[in-house]
Amino acid sequence: MTEYRDPEYARAYLAAQDAVPQRGVGERLLLDLLPVHTRRVLDLGCGDGRLLALVRSRFEQAEGVALDASEAMLEAARARFAGQVGVTAAHHDLNDPLPDLGTFDAVVSGFAIHHLPDERKRTLYREVRARLAPGGVFLNLEHVASVNEREHARFLALLGGKEDQSNRLAPAWTQVEWLREVGFMQADVAWKWLELVLLVGWVD
Ligand SMILES: C[S@@+](CC[C@H](N)C(=O)[O-])C[C@H]1O[C@@H](n2cnc3c(N)ncnc32)[C@H](O)[C@@H]1O
Known part of the structure; x- marks a missing residue:
């Protein structure tokens, strides 16, 4: 993650964040999957707080x-939520x-x-599971691995061709298995566009 510690890199990401294809579709679905009783939310790797604000x-x-x-990202998040x-x-x-922050609905x-x-x-994922209250949900809008190099190249080309060397991409369905293994009652890929997915884990 070292690149995001560089203020220039963080600012460049924030300036281009709306250009990520299909992002809005995944974000709208994330909103629709929040529990109706949502009162407390944890955002992991929040950037400028985009998801929490949503x-x-x-x-x-x-x-x-x-x-x-x-x-640099925390500074942008604090500016967004100022007041x-x-x-x-x-x-x-x-x-x-994860530090002990109590429990969350999402x-x-x-x-x-x-x-x-x-x-x-x-x-x-195990730590997230432990911090979710009954009826809670984990919503991970994520970048995952393609099935092969050809499909990865297709994805990269659509995003402008730049490979991020710090990515550690894992397949979506492997991660669904991990969610089940660590105790989520159900887990799913709720949405997928090439390497962009919404992974969901539900708690009883
Ligand atoms: C692509 S940005 C996404 C920011 C925001 N969540 C969004 O949806 O726009 C990735 C974020 O993850 C953070 N990040 C990456 N590795 C991290 C780590 N090991 N610990 C905490 N944050 C990390 C970065 O600082 C950056 O803010």
Whole structure:
């Protein structure tokens, strides 16, 4: 993730974030899959707080905790939520165990967890499961692996051809299996466009 610690890199990502194809479709579905009782939300790798802000556009009173390891991103998130009650943006490296922040109705993440090694993704999913309240949901809008190099090349070409060397892409359905293994009652790929997916894990 070191590149996002570079303020220039973080700013360039934020300036181009709306150009990611089909992103809005996945984000709208994420909103529709939030529990109707959503009161407390955790955003992992929050960037400038885009997803948390989206959640609060539907659940205005929801308390939010946003975690990221890039100070540049946290600065942008704090600016976005300045003056709003109920949002905390804090430094946390997702390679480390999640801090004890209480329980949440929803844990969301946008294009962040694919920067972690697979073994850490799995243990993180277990930690997320442990922090979800009954009836809670994990909504991971994510970048996953293609079935082969040809399809990966197709995806890259549609995104402008730039390979991000820090990506640790894992297949979507493998990650669904991991979610089930760590105790999610159900898990699914709720939406997929090439390498962009919405992974969902539900808690009883
Ligand atoms: C592609 S951006 C996505 C930002 C935001 N979630 C969004 O949907 O636009 C990836 C984010 O993940 C964060 N990130 C990457 N690796 C991380 C790690 N190990 N710990 C915490 N944050 C990380 C980056 O700092 C960056 O803000």
